[in-house]
Structure formats: C-alpha cells, structure tokens
Amino acid sequence: MAQPSGDIDSVNHVGIVAHDLAAASRLYESLGFTLSALSVHSGSTKPGEPPQPMASANRCAIFDDNYMELLGIVNPGRMDWGCERFLEQFQGAHVICFGCGDAQVVDTRLAAAGVKTSGVIALQRDVATPDGSATAKFDCVHFDRATEGLIQAAHHRTPELIHQSRYRTHANGAKALSEVVLWCAEPAATATAYAQLTGCQATGDAGKHEIQLPNGNRLIFVGTQELKALFPSSLFPPPPAIVAVGFHVAELDATERVLKAGGFRVQRTDGRLMVAADEALGVVHYFMER
Numbered sequence: 001m002a003q004p005s006g007d008i009d010s011v012n013h014v015g016i017v018a019h020d021l022a023a024a025s026r027l028y029e030s031l032g033f034t035l036s037a038l039s040v041h042s043g044s045t046k047p048g049e050p051p052q053p054m055a056s057a058n059r060c061a062i063f064d065d066n067y068m069e070l071l072g073i074v075n076p077g078r079m080d081w082g083c084e085r086f087l088e089q090f091q092g093a094h095v096i097c098f099g100c101g102d103a104q105v106v107d108t109r110l111a112a113a114g115v116k117t118s119g120v121i122a123l124q125r126d127v128a129t130p131d132g133s134a135t136a137k138f139d140c141v142h143f144d145r146a147t148e149g150l151i152q153a154a155h156h157r158t159p160e161l162i163h164q165s166r167y168r169t170h171a172n173g174a175k176a177l178s179e180v181v182l183w184c185a186e187p188a189a190t191a192t193a194y195a196q197l198t199g200c201q202a203t204g205d206a207g208k209h210e211i212q213l214p215n216g217n218r219l220i221f222v223g224t225q226e227l228k229a230l231f232p233s234s235l236f237p238p239p240p241a242i243v244a245v246g247f248h249v250a251e252l253d254a255t256e257r258v259l260k261a262g263g264f265r266v267q268r269t270d271g272r273l274m275v276a277a278d279e280a281l282g283v284v285h286y287f288m289e290r
Helices: 021-030 083-089 103-112 187-198 224-230 252-261
Strands: 008-017 039-043 052-062 067-073 092-100 121-129 132-142 150-156 174-183 202-205 208-212 218-222 241-249 267-269 272-275 284-289
Touching (some): 008 150, 008 174, 021 052, 021 067, 067 083, 083 092, 092 103, 092 241, 103 132, 103 150, 174 224, 187 202, 187 208, 187 218, 218 224, 241 252, 252 284
Parallel strands (some): 008 067, 241 284
Antiparallel strands (some): 039 121, 052 067, 174 241, 208 218
16 A cells, blocks of 8 residues: 655664763764764654753764764753663664654554554754754654654654755765664564554565665664674674664775774675674664665
C-alpha cells in the first residue's frame, strides 16, 4: 500500500548523545566531518504550547538531505527529552528522526494504527548563518512504541537554515547518512514494529531484516551473530540499541587516508571502511562508495 502524501520518506538524522559535547565535536572533526556551529534547542512538551529553552544543544555534520547530530547537555535541569537519562545508560546513539513532508499525516496514520504519540509539537533552535542568527523551526512527532531511545519524525519548516552549503563539504568525502543498524534480541519483531512506525515494508529472514525508505535510506535490524559478522572487534551497549551508521562517500581510498590521518584504526572489509564503536562515541561508523 502506498504511503499517504507527506508521510515518512527518509532518515532525517541520527543523534549521538555525548558526555562532553566539545570533546565529541573534536573527535568528529578528526573523523573528517565538518560541523555546524553550536545550537541550543527550544521545544514544547504538548501540541500548541510555545517553545521553551531546553537542556540540550547540538553540533551537526550536514549533508544535502540529512545529517548526523551530536548532542550534549548545556543547560542542566531544564526541559529534556531524554538526553540525561540516555547518558545514565551509555554514551552513544539514542535518537532516530525520520523525515516527512507533514508531521500531522504521520501522527494521524499512527493514531489510526493504535500507536501512541506525542502529537505534533513544535521544536526550534537558533542557528548561525552568514547573515547572523536565525531560528530554524520543525514540526515533530515522538513515537511511544520503541525502546532504543527517542524515535520520532520531523518536518523541517526552514531546511535552508540547516542545510547551509558551507557545512556540506567534508574532508572524509561523506555525501549522505545512508544506513542505520539496530541490534535487537528479536530482529523480526523489531523490524515489524518499525515497519508500522515508518509505513514501509520490512524484508529479510533469520537474524537480519531491513526496511528501505522511499528515498533509499535503509534501516538494518540484526541479531547477535549477524552483528558480530558485520562488525567484528567492536564493543556495543546491550540490545536493543542503535549500534552503527553508514555513510556514502565519494572515493573510499581518499576517505581511508583522512581517517588514518585522524588517528583511527580502520578496518576495510567487503568494500567498506569501518571505525569501531569504542573509537567513535560508542557507534560504529562505516563508509562505502555508492
């Protein structure tokens, strides 16, 4: 069945929650990513409420159509959608945000399916631009039927403020965040749950399942044996967890040179370069050519 117009179509971003945002930013720059300037969040807890200052801030590795988000606590004690709680568990990836054309369409579909959501809530943050500060605005829906962290969908009302051209060129050649890998005790059941959340079909068998979103982004759900086969010699938090992110790059050899110059041990297998989770904020980062 075709998705309604405006429904989920992509992975908008994945969020890594870090104990020390400044240190995490330096590590990401060593990986060869260009990062946006520090931006503090504001948000609402209920539909219709005005945004209020929040505890968290971010810096992002921006691509043409999505991004990676580094999150940290800069205003302790203020409204927080889980960052402090996530850090009590482990430093790593705790956020998947899907992109959509209309957050209300997503919320309506999920409500009809019996999935509890936050409703459509407002989020904004001030961002630096060449012409001064501007306010980026989003419509967001948080999903209740997931245990991996903050799983949501968002519609960017001001995408030009996020996807600024000055941030979209990366020394490691990364062009897009393309894949997200989740480690699950029951991959088939988790993939089925995400199929309902995204409105897209899950495929696979045994210990590995996938969902391909309309723009080609992939969610990959794996069990323990499949995880070890994909990413040997890497340490992971206990499942369920977001354990790896994959990027398409322009040219793999050039990417490898940048990663090694940054001081990372790089594994090259099956046409991919891999930086282990224990070297990259608790998340495997892997790179592949299109």
